[in-house]
Amino acid sequence: MILRNIELASITDKIAELALEANVRLRPDVLASLKAALSVEESPMGRRVLEQLIENAKIALESALPICQDTGIVTVYVKLGRDARIEGDLFESVQEGVRRAYLEGYLRKSIIRHPALGVENTGDNTPAAVEIEMVDGDSVDLTVMPKGGGSENVSSLKMLPVSGGLTAIEGFVLEVAAGSAAACPPLILGVGIGGNFADVAGSAKRALLRRIDDRNKEPRLADLEERLLKRVNGLGIGPAGLGGRVTALAVKVEERSCHIACLPVAVSVSCHALRSASGTVVPSSTVVP
Amino acid sequence: MVKEIRLPLTPETARLLRAGDEVGISGTIYAARDVACRRLAELIRSGERLPVDLHDQVIFFAGPTPVPPGRACGAVGPTTSKRMDPYTPELLEAGVRGMIGKGPRSPEVVSSIRRFRAVYFVATGGAAALLSTFVTRCEVFAWPELGPEAIWRLALEAFPAFVAIDIEGGDIFTEGRKGYSSNC
Numbered sequence: 001m002i003l004r005n006i007e008l009a010s011i012t013d014k015i016a017e018l019a020l021e022a023n024v025r026l027r028p029d030v031l032a033s034l035k036a037a038l039s040v041e042e043s044p045m046g047r048r049v050l051e052q053l054i055e056n057a058k059i060a061l062e063s064a065l066p067i068c069q070d071t072g073i074v075t076v077y078v079k080l081g082r083d084a085r086i087e088g089d090l091f092e093s094v095q096e097g098v099r100r101a102y103l104e105g106y107l108r109k110s111i112i113r114h115p116a117l118g119v120e121n122t123g124d125n126t127p128a129a130v131e132i133e134m135v136d137g138d139s140v141d142l143t144v145m146p147k148g149g150g151s152e153n154v155s156s157l158k159m160l161p162v163s164g165g166l167t168a169i170e171g172f173v174l175e176v177a178a179g180s181a182a183a184c185p186p187l188i189l190g191v192g193i194g195g196n197f198a199d200v201a202g203s204a205k206r207a208l209l210r211r212i213d214d215r216n217k218e219p220r221l222a223d224l225e226e227r228l229l230k231r232v233n234g235l236g237i238g239p240a241g242l243g244g245r246v247t248a249l250a251v252k253v254e255e256r257s258c259h260i261a262c263l264p265v266a267v268s269v270s271c272h273a274l275r276s277a278s279g280t281v282v283p284s285s286t287v288v289p
Numbered sequence: 290m291v292k293e294i295r296l297p298l299t300p301e302t303a304r305l306l307r308a309g310d311e312v313g314i315s316g317t318i319y320a321a322r323d324v325a326c327r328r329l330a331e332l333i334r335s336g337e338r339l340p341v342d343l344h345d346q347v348i349f350f351a352g353p354t355p356v357p358p359g360r361a362c363g364a365v366g367p368t369t370s371k372r373m374d375p376y377t378p379e380l381l382e383a384g385v386r387g388m389i390g391k392g393p394r395s396p397e398v399v400s401s402i403r404r405f406r407a408v409y410f411v412a413t414g415g416a417a418a419l420l421s422t423f424v425t426r427c428e429v430f431a432w433p434e435l436g437p438e439a440i441w442r443l444a445l446e447a448f449p450a451f452v453a454i455d456i457e458g459g460d461i462f463t464e465g466r467k468g469y470s471s472n473c
Protein backbone atom coordinates (compact mmCIF):
# COMPACT_ATOMS: atom_id res chain seq x y z
CA MET A 1 0.00 0.00 0.00
CA ILE A 2 1.23 3.46 -0.84
CA LEU A 3 0.59 6.17 1.74
CA ARG A 4 0.85 9.85 1.10
CA ASN A 5 2.12 12.40 3.58
CA ILE A 6 -0.09 15.26 4.66
CA GLU A 7 1.73 18.11 6.38
CA LEU A 8 0.09 19.27 9.60
CA ALA A 9 1.22 22.82 8.84
CA SER A 10 -0.81 22.75 5.64
CA ILE A 11 -3.87 21.71 7.61
CA THR A 12 -3.35 24.59 10.04
CA ASP A 13 -2.93 27.05 7.16
CA LYS A 14 -6.02 25.76 5.40
CA ILE A 15 -8.18 25.88 8.53
CA ALA A 16 -7.07 29.46 9.26
CA GLU A 17 -7.90 30.47 5.70
CA LEU A 18 -11.31 28.74 5.75
CA ALA A 19 -12.29 30.10 9.17
CA LEU A 20 -11.64 33.63 7.97
CA GLU A 21 -13.39 33.05 4.66
CA ALA A 22 -16.46 31.55 6.36
CA ASN A 23 -16.81 34.61 8.60
CA VAL A 24 -16.27 37.24 5.95
CA ARG A 25 -17.78 35.82 2.78
CA LEU A 26 -21.43 34.87 2.86
CA ARG A 27 -21.99 31.53 1.14
CA PRO A 28 -22.93 32.23 -2.51
CA ASP A 29 -25.96 29.93 -2.29
CA VAL A 30 -27.22 31.82 0.78
CA LEU A 31 -26.67 35.19 -0.88
CA ALA A 32 -28.53 34.05 -4.01
CA SER A 33 -31.38 32.82 -1.86
CA LEU A 34 -31.62 36.17 -0.01
CA LYS A 35 -31.81 37.93 -3.37
CA ALA A 36 -34.56 35.56 -4.52
CA ALA A 37 -36.43 36.21 -1.26
CA LEU A 38 -36.66 39.90 -2.16
CA SER A 39 -39.04 39.07 -4.97
CA VAL A 40 -41.29 37.08 -2.62
CA GLU A 41 -41.34 39.34 0.42
CA GLU A 42 -44.25 41.77 0.57
CA SER A 43 -43.73 43.37 3.96
CA PRO A 44 -41.94 46.74 3.57
CA MET A 45 -39.91 46.19 6.74
CA GLY A 46 -39.08 42.66 5.66
CA ARG A 47 -37.84 43.97 2.34
CA ARG A 48 -35.70 46.60 4.10
CA VAL A 49 -34.11 43.89 6.22
CA LEU A 50 -33.37 41.71 3.17
CA GLU A 51 -31.83 44.67 1.36
CA GLN A 52 -29.64 45.36 4.37
CA LEU A 53 -28.49 41.74 4.47
CA ILE A 54 -27.53 41.78 0.79
CA GLU A 55 -25.68 45.07 1.28
CA ASN A 56 -24.03 43.66 4.40
CA ALA A 57 -22.63 40.69 2.50
CA LYS A 58 -21.06 43.08 -0.01
CA ILE A 59 -19.50 45.36 2.63
CA ALA A 60 -18.21 42.41 4.64
CA LEU A 61 -16.41 40.97 1.65
CA GLU A 62 -15.01 44.32 0.47
CA SER A 63 -13.72 45.40 3.86
CA ALA A 64 -12.82 41.96 5.26
CA LEU A 65 -15.18 42.47 8.19
CA PRO A 66 -17.18 39.56 9.59
CA ILE A 67 -20.78 39.26 8.36
CA CYS A 68 -21.89 39.09 11.97
CA GLN A 69 -20.20 40.24 15.17
CA ASP A 70 -21.02 36.85 16.66
CA THR A 71 -18.28 34.92 14.95
CA GLY A 72 -19.55 31.84 16.67
CA ILE A 73 -18.33 28.56 17.99
CA VAL A 74 -16.54 26.56 15.32
CA THR A 75 -17.19 23.03 14.13
CA VAL A 76 -14.62 21.51 11.78
CA TYR A 77 -15.58 18.56 9.60
CA VAL A 78 -12.59 16.52 8.50
CA LYS A 79 -12.84 13.93 5.72
CA LEU A 80 -9.67 11.96 6.04
CA GLY A 81 -8.53 9.93 3.04
CA ARG A 82 -7.72 6.34 3.96
CA ASP A 83 -4.45 6.51 2.02
CA ALA A 84 -3.28 9.72 3.66
CA ARG A 85 -0.63 9.59 6.35
CA ILE A 86 -0.55 12.20 9.06
CA GLU A 87 2.25 12.37 11.57
CA GLY A 88 1.42 14.21 14.77
CA ASP A 89 -1.65 15.71 16.34
CA LEU A 90 -4.34 16.40 13.73
CA PHE A 91 -6.72 17.70 16.40
CA GLU A 92 -4.20 20.29 17.64
CA SER A 93 -3.29 21.41 14.11
CA VAL A 94 -6.98 22.19 13.54
CA GLN A 95 -7.19 24.15 16.80
CA GLU A 96 -4.08 26.11 15.84
CA GLY A 97 -5.73 27.13 12.56
CA VAL A 98 -8.87 28.32 14.37
CA ARG A 99 -6.74 30.18 16.92
CA ARG A 100 -4.77 31.95 14.21
CA ALA A 101 -7.88 33.03 12.27
CA TYR A 102 -9.59 34.45 15.35
CA LEU A 103 -6.52 36.21 16.73
CA GLU A 104 -5.13 37.58 13.47
CA GLY A 105 -8.49 38.16 11.77
CA TYR A 106 -9.94 40.40 14.51
CA LEU A 107 -12.80 37.96 15.07
CA ARG A 108 -14.67 37.88 18.36
CA LYS A 109 -13.64 35.33 20.95
CA SER A 110 -16.82 33.94 22.42
CA ILE A 111 -15.76 30.67 24.06
CA ILE A 112 -15.87 30.24 27.79
CA ARG A 113 -13.93 27.48 29.51
CA HIS A 114 -16.22 26.83 32.46
CA PRO A 115 -19.82 27.36 31.39
CA ALA A 116 -21.18 25.92 34.64
CA LEU A 117 -19.46 28.75 36.51
CA GLY A 118 -19.72 31.25 33.67
CA VAL A 119 -16.04 32.13 33.78
CA GLU A 120 -12.80 32.30 31.82
CA ASN A 121 -12.87 33.19 28.16
CA THR A 122 -10.33 30.96 26.41
CA GLY A 123 -9.10 34.06 24.58
CA ASP A 124 -8.70 32.54 21.12
CA ASN A 125 -12.12 31.02 20.35
CA THR A 126 -10.82 27.47 20.76
CA PRO A 127 -11.59 24.69 21.28
CA ALA A 128 -13.46 23.97 18.08
CA ALA A 129 -15.46 20.77 17.79
CA VAL A 130 -13.77 18.36 15.38
CA GLU A 131 -15.59 15.57 13.56
CA ILE A 132 -13.49 13.08 11.64
CA GLU A 133 -14.83 10.76 8.96
CA MET A 134 -12.77 8.26 6.94
CA VAL A 135 -13.25 8.42 3.19
CA ASP A 136 -11.57 7.02 0.08
CA GLY A 137 -8.53 8.81 -1.34
CA ASP A 138 -5.29 10.32 -0.12
CA SER A 139 -6.25 13.91 0.64
CA VAL A 140 -8.02 15.71 3.46
CA ASP A 141 -11.25 17.66 2.89
CA LEU A 142 -11.97 20.32 5.46
CA THR A 143 -15.14 22.25 6.19
CA VAL A 144 -15.18 25.02 8.78
CA MET A 145 -18.54 26.06 10.18
CA PRO A 146 -18.80 28.89 12.72
CA LYS A 147 -22.25 29.19 14.29
CA GLY A 148 -23.56 31.98 16.49
CA GLY A 149 -25.16 31.67 19.90
CA GLY A 150 -28.53 33.21 19.04
CA SER A 151 -29.49 30.49 16.60
CA GLU A 152 -27.94 27.72 18.71
CA ASN A 153 -30.13 28.77 21.64
CA VAL A 154 -33.39 28.10 19.82
CA SER A 155 -32.26 24.78 18.36
CA SER A 156 -33.89 21.79 19.98
CA LEU A 157 -33.96 18.01 20.30
CA LYS A 158 -36.86 15.79 21.26
CA MET A 159 -37.47 12.07 21.59
CA LEU A 160 -40.91 11.92 19.94
CA PRO A 161 -43.42 9.12 20.43
CA VAL A 162 -43.14 6.65 17.56
CA SER A 163 -46.94 6.69 17.23
CA GLY A 164 -46.77 10.39 16.39
CA GLY A 165 -44.96 9.75 13.10
CA LEU A 166 -44.73 12.50 10.53
CA THR A 167 -47.43 14.56 12.24
CA ALA A 168 -45.36 14.77 15.40
CA ILE A 169 -42.18 15.51 13.44
CA GLU A 170 -43.77 18.36 11.53
CA GLY A 171 -45.40 19.72 14.68
CA PHE A 172 -42.05 19.80 16.44
CA VAL A 173 -40.27 21.57 13.57
CA LEU A 174 -43.06 24.16 13.46
CA GLU A 175 -42.83 24.65 17.23
CA VAL A 176 -39.08 25.29 17.02
CA ALA A 177 -39.50 27.69 14.10
CA ALA A 178 -42.22 29.57 15.95
CA GLY A 179 -39.77 30.23 18.79
CA SER A 180 -37.04 31.53 16.49
CA ALA A 181 -38.05 35.15 15.91
CA ALA A 182 -34.92 36.35 17.70
CA ALA A 183 -32.60 34.01 15.82
CA CYS A 184 -32.26 36.33 12.83
CA PRO A 185 -34.74 34.99 10.29
CA PRO A 186 -34.87 34.19 7.40
CA LEU A 187 -33.77 30.89 8.86
CA ILE A 188 -32.34 27.72 7.43
CA LEU A 189 -33.56 24.68 9.37
CA GLY A 190 -31.50 21.51 9.55
CA VAL A 191 -33.67 18.61 10.70
CA GLY A 192 -32.22 15.32 11.90
CA ILE A 193 -34.56 12.35 12.12
CA GLY A 194 -33.57 8.99 13.59
CA GLY A 195 -30.22 7.66 14.71
CA ASN A 196 -29.99 8.01 18.47
CA PHE A 197 -30.11 10.71 21.13
CA ALA A 198 -26.42 11.49 20.82
CA ASP A 199 -26.06 11.75 17.04
CA VAL A 200 -29.40 13.15 15.85
CA ALA A 201 -28.27 16.70 16.65
CA GLY A 202 -25.16 16.09 14.56
CA SER A 203 -27.30 15.04 11.58
CA ALA A 204 -29.41 18.17 11.99
CA LYS A 205 -26.36 20.39 11.99
CA ARG A 206 -24.71 18.62 9.05
CA ALA A 207 -27.90 19.13 7.05
CA LEU A 208 -27.08 22.85 7.12
CA LEU A 209 -24.00 22.16 5.01
CA ARG A 210 -26.16 21.19 2.03
CA ARG A 211 -26.60 23.82 -0.65
CA ILE A 212 -29.74 25.90 -0.15
CA ASP A 213 -30.99 25.07 -3.63
CA ASP A 214 -30.25 21.34 -3.68
CA ARG A 215 -33.02 18.77 -3.58
CA ASN A 216 -33.07 15.81 -1.26
CA LYS A 217 -32.19 12.67 -3.23
CA GLU A 218 -34.91 10.77 -1.39
CA PRO A 219 -38.23 11.93 -2.94
CA ARG A 220 -40.24 11.40 0.28
CA LEU A 221 -37.83 13.62 2.17
CA ALA A 222 -37.75 16.18 -0.63
CA ASP A 223 -41.54 16.45 -0.30
CA LEU A 224 -41.27 16.76 3.46
CA GLU A 225 -38.70 19.55 3.11
CA GLU A 226 -40.95 21.46 0.73
CA ARG A 227 -44.01 21.04 2.90
CA LEU A 228 -42.15 22.12 6.03
CA LEU A 229 -40.74 25.19 4.28
CA LYS A 230 -44.22 26.21 3.21
CA ARG A 231 -45.65 25.73 6.68
CA VAL A 232 -42.78 27.61 8.35
CA ASN A 233 -43.25 30.51 5.96
CA GLY A 234 -46.94 30.47 6.83
CA LEU A 235 -46.00 31.50 10.38
CA GLY A 236 -45.59 35.09 9.20
CA ILE A 237 -42.53 35.72 11.41
CA GLY A 238 -40.69 37.34 8.50
CA PRO A 239 -37.18 38.78 8.15
CA ALA A 240 -35.77 39.81 11.56
CA GLY A 241 -39.06 38.65 13.08
CA LEU A 242 -40.78 41.89 12.09
CA GLY A 243 -43.51 40.12 10.10
CA GLY A 244 -43.53 38.92 6.51
CA ARG A 245 -43.70 36.09 4.03
CA VAL A 246 -40.10 34.89 4.24
CA THR A 247 -39.40 33.22 7.58
CA ALA A 248 -37.12 30.50 6.21
CA LEU A 249 -35.01 30.06 3.10
CA ALA A 250 -34.81 26.28 3.30
CA VAL A 251 -35.51 23.19 5.38
CA LYS A 252 -33.03 20.31 5.02
CA VAL A 253 -33.82 16.88 6.40
CA GLU A 254 -31.33 14.09 7.12
CA GLU A 255 -32.66 10.65 8.04
CA ARG A 256 -30.88 7.76 9.74
CA SER A 257 -31.93 4.27 10.75
CA CYS A 258 -33.13 4.02 14.28
CA HIS A 259 -34.44 1.74 17.06
CA ILE A 260 -38.07 0.61 16.62
CA ALA A 261 -39.07 2.18 19.94
CA CYS A 262 -37.58 5.62 19.24
CA LEU A 263 -38.11 8.67 17.11
CA PRO A 264 -35.36 11.17 17.90
CA VAL A 265 -35.74 14.48 16.06
CA ALA A 266 -33.43 17.46 16.24
CA VAL A 267 -33.81 20.87 14.67
CA SER A 268 -30.62 22.84 14.19
CA VAL A 269 -31.70 26.40 13.54
CA SER A 270 -29.44 28.60 11.48
CA CYS A 271 -29.85 32.32 11.06
CA HIS A 272 -29.49 33.84 7.60
CA ALA A 273 -25.79 34.20 8.43
CA LEU A 274 -25.25 30.54 7.61
CA ARG A 275 -21.50 30.30 7.45
CA SER A 276 -19.24 27.56 6.16
CA ALA A 277 -16.23 27.22 3.90
CA SER A 278 -14.59 24.11 2.48
CA GLY A 279 -11.21 23.23 1.03
CA THR A 280 -8.81 20.37 0.43
CA VAL A 281 -5.27 19.63 1.55
CA VAL A 282 -3.38 17.37 -0.83
CA PRO A 283 -0.36 15.19 0.05
CA SER A 284 3.12 16.64 -0.19
CA SER A 285 5.07 13.40 -0.65
CA THR A 286 4.74 9.67 -1.09
CA VAL A 287 5.77 7.17 1.56
CA VAL A 288 6.27 3.51 0.79
CA PRO A 289 6.20 1.72 4.10
CA MET B 290 -39.82 58.01 5.86
CA VAL B 291 -36.87 57.67 8.20
CA LYS B 292 -37.21 59.57 11.48
CA GLU B 293 -33.91 61.06 12.62
CA ILE B 294 -33.19 60.77 16.34
CA ARG B 295 -30.51 62.65 18.24
CA LEU B 296 -29.37 61.22 21.58
CA PRO B 297 -29.79 61.41 24.53
CA LEU B 298 -33.31 60.09 24.06
CA THR B 299 -35.54 62.61 25.78
CA PRO B 300 -39.13 61.87 26.78
CA GLU B 301 -40.22 64.38 24.12
CA THR B 302 -38.46 62.43 21.35
CA ALA B 303 -39.64 59.07 22.70
CA ARG B 304 -43.22 60.31 22.56
CA LEU B 305 -43.01 60.81 18.79
CA LEU B 306 -41.98 57.23 18.02
CA ARG B 307 -44.36 54.43 17.07
CA ALA B 308 -43.78 50.70 16.62
CA GLY B 309 -42.89 50.12 12.97
CA ASP B 310 -41.12 53.47 12.44
CA GLU B 311 -37.82 53.33 10.64
CA VAL B 312 -35.26 55.53 12.42
CA GLY B 313 -31.71 56.80 12.06
CA ILE B 314 -30.01 57.18 15.46
CA SER B 315 -27.17 59.64 16.05
CA GLY B 316 -25.18 60.31 19.22
CA THR B 317 -23.47 58.37 21.97
CA ILE B 318 -24.70 54.99 23.18
CA TYR B 319 -23.38 52.27 25.45
CA ALA B 320 -23.07 48.67 24.31
CA ALA B 321 -23.57 46.08 27.02
CA ARG B 322 -24.57 42.44 26.99
CA ASP B 323 -25.33 39.70 29.50
CA VAL B 324 -22.63 40.10 32.14
CA ALA B 325 -22.44 43.91 31.97
CA CYS B 326 -26.23 44.26 32.20
CA ARG B 327 -26.31 41.89 35.15
CA ARG B 328 -23.58 43.90 36.90
CA LEU B 329 -25.38 47.17 36.24
CA ALA B 330 -28.60 45.73 37.67
CA GLU B 331 -26.72 44.49 40.75
CA LEU B 332 -25.16 47.91 41.33
CA ILE B 333 -28.56 49.58 40.93
CA ARG B 334 -30.11 47.15 43.43
CA SER B 335 -27.42 47.74 46.04
CA GLY B 336 -27.50 51.51 45.48
CA GLU B 337 -23.87 51.71 44.39
CA ARG B 338 -22.31 54.14 41.95
CA LEU B 339 -22.67 53.21 38.29
CA PRO B 340 -19.85 53.65 35.76
CA VAL B 341 -22.22 55.81 33.70
CA ASP B 342 -25.25 58.00 34.41
CA LEU B 343 -28.05 56.10 32.69
CA HIS B 344 -30.53 58.98 32.59
CA ASP B 345 -32.11 59.16 29.09
CA GLN B 346 -29.41 56.86 27.73
CA VAL B 347 -29.78 54.12 25.14
CA ILE B 348 -28.24 50.72 25.78
CA PHE B 349 -27.24 48.64 22.79
CA PHE B 350 -27.28 44.91 23.54
CA ALA B 351 -24.10 44.10 21.65
CA GLY B 352 -20.51 42.93 21.87
CA PRO B 353 -18.49 44.13 18.86
CA THR B 354 -15.56 42.32 17.28
CA PRO B 355 -12.09 43.76 17.98
CA VAL B 356 -11.38 46.96 16.04
CA PRO B 357 -9.12 46.22 13.05
CA PRO B 358 -6.39 48.78 12.35
CA GLY B 359 -7.54 51.74 10.28
CA ARG B 360 -11.24 51.34 11.13
CA ALA B 361 -13.49 53.26 13.52
CA CYS B 362 -15.12 50.07 14.74
CA GLY B 363 -15.23 46.33 14.20
CA ALA B 364 -18.35 44.46 13.15
CA VAL B 365 -21.17 45.34 15.50
CA GLY B 366 -24.78 44.26 15.68
CA PRO B 367 -27.48 43.38 18.18
CA THR B 368 -27.60 40.25 20.31
CA THR B 369 -30.81 38.53 21.46
CA SER B 370 -32.57 40.96 23.81
CA LYS B 371 -34.59 38.31 25.60
CA ARG B 372 -31.53 37.34 27.63
CA MET B 373 -31.51 40.86 29.05
CA ASP B 374 -35.21 40.71 30.04
CA PRO B 375 -34.45 39.90 33.69
CA TYR B 376 -32.37 43.09 34.09
CA THR B 377 -34.46 45.41 31.95
CA PRO B 378 -37.04 46.69 34.47
CA GLU B 379 -34.23 47.78 36.81
CA LEU B 380 -32.28 49.44 34.02
CA LEU B 381 -35.39 51.34 32.95
CA GLU B 382 -36.14 52.40 36.49
CA ALA B 383 -32.57 53.74 36.73
CA GLY B 384 -33.24 56.06 33.80
CA VAL B 385 -32.47 54.10 30.64
CA ARG B 386 -34.82 55.49 27.98
CA GLY B 387 -34.05 53.20 25.07
CA MET B 388 -32.63 49.83 24.12
CA ILE B 389 -31.40 48.45 20.81
CA GLY B 390 -31.41 44.70 20.33
CA LYS B 391 -33.05 41.96 18.33
CA GLY B 392 -36.08 39.75 18.84
CA PRO B 393 -39.22 39.90 20.98
CA ARG B 394 -39.41 40.84 24.67
CA SER B 395 -41.36 39.29 27.54
CA PRO B 396 -44.79 40.65 28.53
CA GLU B 397 -43.20 41.96 31.78
CA VAL B 398 -40.65 43.94 29.78
CA VAL B 399 -43.32 45.30 27.46
CA SER B 400 -45.27 46.56 30.45
CA SER B 401 -42.24 48.16 32.08
CA ILE B 402 -41.39 49.84 28.78
CA ARG B 403 -44.89 51.32 28.86
CA ARG B 404 -44.59 52.23 32.52
CA PHE B 405 -41.29 54.09 32.12
CA ARG B 406 -42.22 55.57 28.73
CA ALA B 407 -39.20 53.99 27.07
CA VAL B 408 -38.55 52.68 23.57
CA TYR B 409 -37.20 49.36 22.34
CA PHE B 410 -35.50 49.51 18.95
CA VAL B 411 -34.36 46.62 16.82
CA ALA B 412 -31.43 46.71 14.44
CA THR B 413 -30.95 43.98 11.86
CA GLY B 414 -29.10 41.06 13.40
CA GLY B 415 -26.35 39.58 11.27
CA ALA B 416 -25.80 42.83 9.38
CA ALA B 417 -22.79 43.77 11.50
CA ALA B 418 -20.47 44.84 8.69
CA LEU B 419 -23.13 47.19 7.33
CA LEU B 420 -24.04 48.52 10.79
CA SER B 421 -20.38 49.24 11.60
CA THR B 422 -20.35 51.83 8.80
CA PHE B 423 -22.75 53.95 10.91
CA VAL B 424 -20.39 53.91 13.90
CA THR B 425 -17.91 56.76 13.89
CA ARG B 426 -16.12 55.95 17.15
CA CYS B 427 -15.94 52.90 19.36
CA GLU B 428 -13.99 52.19 22.54
CA VAL B 429 -14.08 49.97 25.59
CA PHE B 430 -15.64 52.16 28.27
CA ALA B 431 -15.84 50.04 31.42
CA TRP B 432 -14.90 46.59 32.74
CA PRO B 433 -12.32 45.73 30.06
CA GLU B 434 -11.58 42.51 31.93
CA LEU B 435 -14.88 41.17 30.63
CA GLY B 436 -13.50 40.97 27.07
CA PRO B 437 -16.41 40.75 24.62
CA GLU B 438 -18.77 41.36 27.56
CA ALA B 439 -17.26 44.74 28.51
CA ILE B 440 -19.22 48.00 28.23
CA TRP B 441 -18.31 49.83 25.01
CA ARG B 442 -19.05 53.44 24.15
CA LEU B 443 -20.07 54.06 20.55
CA ALA B 444 -20.72 57.21 18.55
CA LEU B 445 -23.46 56.63 15.98
CA GLU B 446 -24.30 58.57 12.86
CA ALA B 447 -27.74 57.83 11.34
CA PHE B 448 -27.59 54.25 12.61
CA PRO B 449 -30.50 52.34 10.98
CA ALA B 450 -33.07 50.73 13.27
CA PHE B 451 -36.80 50.15 13.67
CA VAL B 452 -39.01 51.02 16.62
CA ALA B 453 -40.15 47.63 17.90
CA ILE B 454 -41.93 48.58 21.13
CA ASP B 455 -43.13 52.13 21.75
CA ILE B 456 -44.04 54.08 24.89
CA GLU B 457 -47.65 52.86 24.66
CA GLY B 458 -46.52 49.22 24.50
CA GLY B 459 -47.25 48.89 20.77
CA ASP B 460 -45.25 45.81 19.77
CA ILE B 461 -44.10 45.01 16.24
CA PHE B 462 -43.50 41.39 17.17
CA THR B 463 -47.21 40.82 17.69
CA GLU B 464 -48.58 43.35 15.20
CA GLY B 465 -46.11 42.78 12.36
CA ARG B 466 -47.28 39.25 11.61
CA LYS B 467 -50.86 40.18 10.98
CA GLY B 468 -51.66 39.67 7.34
CA TYR B 469 -48.72 37.33 6.74
CA SER B 470 -49.53 34.29 8.84
CA SER B 471 -51.73 31.59 7.39
CA ASN B 472 -52.74 29.37 10.27
CA CYS B 473 -51.54 26.12 8.81
Ligand code: SF4
Nearest residue numbers: 068148150184271415
Ligand atom coordinates in the same frame (compact mmCIF):
# COMPACT_ATOMS: atom_id res chain seq x y z
S1 SF4 C 1 -28.35 34.61 15.14
FE1 SF4 C 1 -26.81 34.59 13.51
S2 SF4 C 1 -26.99 36.52 12.42
FE2 SF4 C 1 -28.08 36.71 14.35
S3 SF4 C 1 -26.58 37.62 15.72
FE3 SF4 C 1 -26.47 35.40 16.02
S4 SF4 C 1 -24.88 34.72 14.59
FE4 SF4 C 1 -25.45 36.78 14.00
